[in-house]
Amino acid sequence: MDTDTRLSRIRALAQTEGKVMATALAHDLGVAVQTIRRDLRQLCAAGLLERIHGGAVLPSGVSNIGYGDRRALNRDIKIRIARRAAQLIPDNASLFLNIGTTTEAVAHALHAHRNLMVVTNNLNVANILASNASCDVVVAGGSLRRSDGGLVGDLAALAIDRFKVDFAVIGASAIDLSGDLLDFDPEEVRVSQQVIKAARATILVADSTKFTRKAPVKIASLAQVDHFVTDRVPSEALINSCADWGTRVALVSGI
Incomplete structure (x- = not known):
C-alpha cells in the first residue's frame, strides 16, 4: 500500500472513530508501526490530526469539526x-x-x-x-x-x-x-x-x-x-x- 493510500485510510478511520492508534493501524494496514508513526507525524504536521500517546485524534482548538x-x-x-x-x-x-x-x-x-x-x-x-x-x-x-x-x-x-x-x-x-x-x-x-x-x-x-x-x-x-x-x-x-x-x-x- 502506497503512502497516499495509507494516509487517506488513516484520515477516514479518524473521521469515523475519533481517534486512531498506531499499533492497531499497523496491524490493519499491514505495515510496520514505525511507518504508521511517520504517517501520523505527517498528518499532524499538516494539521489534519493531533498526536496523543500511542496514536492521534481529530484536531480541536477554537473551532469545532463539522x-x-x-x-x-x-x-x-x-x-x-x-x-x-x-x-x-x-x-x-x-x-x-x-x-x-x-x-x-x-x-x-x-x-x-x-x-x-x-x-x-x-x-x-x-x-x-x-x-x-x-x-x-x-x-x-x-x-x-x-x-x-x-x-x-x-x-x-x-x-x-x-x-x-x-x-x-x-x-x-x-x-x-x-x-x-x-x-x-x-x-x-x-x-x-x-x-x-x-x-x-x-x-x-x-x-x-x-x-x-x-x-x-x-x-x-x-x-x-x-x-x-x-x-x-x-x-x-x-x-x-x-x-x-x-x-x-x-x-x-x-x-
Whole structure:
C-alpha cells in the first residue's frame, strides 16, 4: 500500500472513530508501526490530526469539526450511552435536551417513553421526538445556527429561564482532565448553563474521545453533574473526584 493510500485510510478511520492508534493501524494496514508513526507525524504536521500517546485524534482548538462528521464519530458508543441515559429518565418526567449528536441519540432512545415533556433548543431533537405522540415538545426560541439546527443566544436563554424540569440531558465538545466541561460557542454555553440551573438533576452524555479534545469556553464542572454516562473515564483520580462531588458515573461497554 502506497503512502497516499495509507494516509487517506488513516484520515477516514479518524473521521469515523475519533481517534486512531498506531499499533492497531499497523496491524490493519499491514505495515510496520514505525511507518504508521511517520504517517501520523505527517498528518499532524499538516494539521489534519493531533498526536496523543500511542496514536492521534481529530484536531480541536477554537473551532469545532463539522456536524456531519461529529454524527459519524463513535456512533455505536453514542447509541449505547444514549440508551443508558434513557434508563435514568422515567415516564411522566420533564426534561431538557440541548445541542449535540449524543443528545440527539438520547432523543431516539426515548421513543418508548410515555408522557414526557421535553424542552429543547435543538431542532433535530424536536423533529426526532415529533414521532412520539405521547411526548410534548417545547422548542426554546433563539437564533438558528444552521450548521447543526441549534437555537442559541439571549432569546433561548430567556425561554429556558421560564422552566424548572426534572432532568437536563447535556453534551459537551470537550472535557478537561480537571473535570471542566467545555465548548466552542459562548452563545451555546450560556444556554447550557441556564439549562443546568433550570433542572433538578443533570445528566452529562459524552464519549471518552471528549477527554482528548480541547475547547475554549467553560460550561460547568463535573461537580455540577448528577450523572455522567460515558464509555471510559481516563484516570482513577477523576473517578475519585466524581465520587467526592457526588457525580454518579455510569460506564457503557464499547464492545
